[in-house]
Amino acid sequence: MPLAAAITGTRQTGHREITWFDALFGTYLAPWATGDAHFYIGGAIGIDSLTLLWLAANSTSRITIVVPGTVAQQPAEAQHAVERCRERITEIVELGVSELRTPAFHARNRYMVDRAQMVIGFPIAGPEGRSGTWQTLNYGASQGKPRLIVPI
Structure with a gap:
């Protein structure tokens, strides 16, 4: 059975160079990124856009x-990443929430995890917090799904 994985991570990625993320994804995403794999990625900035760009170019x-x-409600940087990778994107799911508040992002995260077999998370290094990344990782754990946690 092909792997389906939800990717979650921080929006705060400016503390690292893009080459650092390329190497990181080469180590932690490449083993899962086979031809049959399916990745669910949020359409935000940070890890979402970076993993989209990396997977589109390297898998x-x-x-x-x-x-x-x-997608039009997302930050310009995230919209640009989606447009740049449009030919490689299998599907865009717009959940249609009018107000982009915390419950809407949690619903998006649950949507991804519910369709995945595992969760790959890239939280900010440090203790577990209450971020959306940790909420998504913990939701995956509550569903009995394996988690790969790669602190950045």
């Missing part, structure tokens, strides 16, 4: 982008 895996509202 033939299927990619589904999930946004709580519409």
Whole structure:
């Protein structure tokens, strides 16, 4: 059975160079990014956009982008990443929420995890917090799904 994985992570990635993320994803995403794999990625900035760009360039895996509202509601940087990778994106799921508040992002995260077999998370290094990344990782754990946690 092909692997389906939800990717979650921080929006705060400016503390590292892009080459650092390329190497990180080469180590922690590449082993899962086979031709039959399917990745569910949120359409936000930070890890979402970086993993989208990396997977689009370095794999033939299927990619589904999930946004709580519409792609047009996402930050310009995230919209640009989606547009740049459009030919490689298998599906864009717009959940249609009008107000982009915490419950909408949690619903997006649950949507991704519910369709995945595992969760790959890239939280900010440090103790476990209450971020959306940790909420998503913990939701995956509550569903009995394996988690790969790679602190950045």
